[in-house]
Amino acid sequence: MGFTALDWAIVTVYLIASVAIGLAGKRYIGNLSHYLVAGRELGVYLGVATLAATEIGTITYMYNAELGYRYGFASFAAALISGLVMIFVGRTGFVIRPFREMQLMTVPEFFEKKYSLGLRLLTGMLVALGGILNMGVFLKIEGEFLAIVSGTPMKYLVLVMTVILLIEMLYTVLGGMVSVVITDFLQYVLLSVATILVSVAAVRAAGWGHIVHTVSTTMGLAGFSPLENAKFGWTFLIWQTLLWFSVHTCWQTTAMRMFSTRGPEVSKRVMTVTGFIFLGRGMLPMLWGIAALALYGTGAAHNGISAPVVGGHTLAPLDAMPAMLANILGPGIKGIVVAGMLAATMSVNSSYLLGWSSILSQDVILPLRRLVGREPLSSRRQILVNRLANLFVSMFLMFWGLYYTPPGAVYLYLNITATIFLAGAFVSVIGGLYWKRATTLGGYLAMMMGAAGAIVPYFFLHWNETQAGFGAFGLAALGLVFGSLAGRPAGAAVAAVEAR
Amino acid sequence: MRAWEIFWAASLVIAGVSFAGITAVVAVRGLGDLREMFRHLRERRDAAE
Numbered sequence: 400m401g402f403t404a405l406d407w408a409i410v411t412v413y414l415i416a417s418v419a420i421g422l423a424g425k426r427y428i429g430n431l432s433h434y435l436v437a438g439r440e441l442g443v444y445l446g447v448a449t450l451a452a453t454e455i456g457t458i459t460y461m462y463n464a465e466l467g468y469r470y471g472f473a474s475f476a477a478a479l480i481s482g483l484v485m486i487f488v489g490r491t492g493f494v495i496r497p498f499r500e501m502q503l504m505t506v507p508e509f510f511e512k513k514y515s516l517g518l519r520l521l522t523g524m525l526v527a528l529g530g531i532l533n534m535g536v537f538l539k540i541e542g543e544f545l546a547i548v549s550g551t552p553m554k555y556l557v558l559v560m561t562v563i564l565l566i567e568m569l570y571t572v573l574g575g576m577v578s579v580v581i582t583d584f585l586q587y588v589l590l591s592v593a594t595i596l597v598s599v600a601a602v603r604a605a606g607w608g609h610i611v612h613t614v615s616t617t618m619g620l621a622g623f624s625p626l627e628n629a630k631f632g633w634t635f636l637i638w639q640t641l642l643w644f645s646v647h648t649c650w651q652t653t654a655m656r657m658f659s660t661r662g663p664e665v666s667k668r669v670m671t672v673t674g675f676i677f678l679g680r681g682m683l684p685m686l687w688g689i690a691a692l693a694l695y696g697t698g699a700a701h702n703g704i705s706a707p708v709v710g711g712h713t714l715a716p717l718d719a720m721p722a723m724l725a726n727i728l729g730p731g732i733k734g735i736v737v738a739g740m741l742a743a744t745m746s747v748n749s750s751y752l753l754g755w756s757s758i759l760s761q762d763v764i765l766p767l768r769r770l771v772g773r774e775p776l777s778s779r780r781q782i783l784v785n786r787l788a789n790l791f792v793s794m795f796l797m798f799w800g801l802y803y804t805p806p807g808a809v810y811l812y813l814n815i816t817a818t819i820f821l822a823g824a825f826v827s828v829i830g831g832l833y834w835k836r837a838t839t840l841g842g843y844l845a846m847m848m849g850a851a852g853a854i855v856p857y858f859f860l861h862w863n864e865t866q867a868g869f870g871a872f873g874l875a876a877l878g879l880v881f882g883s884l885a886g887r888p889a890g891a892a893v894a895a896v897e898a899r
Numbered sequence: 900m901r902a903w904e905i906f907w908a909a910s911l912v913i914a915g916v917s918f919a920g921i922t923a924v925v926a927v928r929g930l931g932d933l934r935e936m937f938r939h940l941r942e943r944r945d946a947a948e
Contacts (some may be wrong), residue, residue: 440939440940442932444931444932580933591918591919595918598915615900620903623904
């Protein structure tokens with residue numbers, strides 16, 4: 400069933416309201432701190448809204464639903480780990496408290512404070528590379544979702560992607576973090592309502608008993624136990640634990656929210672509360688995917704997974720969930736859900752655009768200027784550099800998103816591209832904060848070995864994601880320990896920077 | 900398998916209830932935070948001008 404006039408009206412009203420509210424944020428931008436960290440004025444509830452909205456997008460729903468479709472309830476383990484790790488980080492203040500106390504604006508900035516300017520530059524480049532590659536698949540998948548649910552022909556996919564990107568870019572470039580926070584609040588409320596509506600509709604349509612029966616008959620114990628599922632196992636669970644620790648502490652868009660709060664205690668509370676939201680962020684869309692399997696998983700099996708067949712057409716597992724929504728949601732509800740998903744898309748993409756462009760400007764372009772002896776830029780000029788970096792990232796995303804399709808489950812592609820920088824960054828941050836012997840050489844080796852450990856096995860040797868990801872963290876840790884024991888203490892490097 | 904089913908069902912209920920409950924609280928109290936952020940940013944901008 401396609402979109403009705405009522406559905407289009409709901410979506411149009413949302414888009415106009417969102418852009419108008421986002422543009423209103425521009426009037427509050429006075430300096431760079433307002434632009435990048437909203438003047439560090441976030442309270443607990445606004446912090447929760449913006450952090451949740453930033454990390455819940457249509458892409459999140461799509462990859463989690465795909466994981467649920469492919470691996471059943473066993474996939475819930477990934478959601479459980481992400482939520483529990485976040486609650487632990489929030490309760491203890493692990494990494495986030497010292498980060499907030501240091502008044503950082505970006506994660507690589509820490510590398511200069513603790514290690515050296517050169518290591519900040521290297522980290523900035525790897526963070527930008529991994530982050531932009533990671534975001535590169537968002538637009539196409541989000542466009543597919545919106546096209547399938549609204550019944551828009553696929554030939555308009557590029558147009559849908561372009562319109563989404565232009566709208567996000569408009570208010571992010573002009574209003575920075577203030578605009579992003581305001582729109583995130585509206586978008587969080589809307590996406591949450593959509594999430595709850597879809598969850599109820601999916602269980603009603605498929606039936607809980609039928610969902611459980613389908614998983615047990617098609618997958619057996621592997622559909623319930625992550626330890627029995629060949630795709631998961633202990634290695635996967637340990638990698639996921641390390642990865643989520645690093646995401647919740649060192650992922651730029653998450654860290655920017657922690658840097659933007661009124662203080663370390665607020666950061667801890669924001670992280671703890673959002674941890675509970677993260678349980679639902681993973682499990683609810685995974686449930687939608689399992690419901691889609693129960694309703695449409697009747698096609699030929701490929702790698703042990705039955706392809707979804709909807710209206711006589713065989714689809715990819717990734718598209719099963721949106722096809723289900725197109726069929727089970729009635730007029731009006733579909734408009735609200737699509738507006739909610741658009742909200743989710745825009746909140747994630749605008750935050751990510753700001754996050755990765757801020758890394759490019761603050762941790763690549765500006766340090767390079769300092770290395771070649773150029774004068775520091777004024778706050779106004781730095782905002783201009785940020786805006787230009789934002790434009791560059793947006794253009795790259797359009798082209799990469801159109802021409803690259805990740806092999807296998809999207810969730811795992813996103814995990815491995817994140818690991819390119821997270822393995823080394825997380826290990827170096829832990830070393831820098833909690834190990835006195837950590838040195839600049841150790842930091843360099845951790846970043847390079849972590850990145851090589853993810854890129855070479857995954858993109859060139861075609862290992863699976865779990866092996867590559869697990870190995871990357873191991874290599875990064877080895878690099879930090881070996882380099883630190885062999886190099887001079889980081890204090891000497893810090894003193895050299897301060898002297899300069 | 901039955902134990903896993905009960906475990907995941909319970910986790911799902913906790914996740915769903917937390918998600919809905921936190922949304923309701925944040926929707927109401929987040930507005931207050933938003934107003935306070937605007938006030939502080941306006942004050943700082945005016946002071947700078």
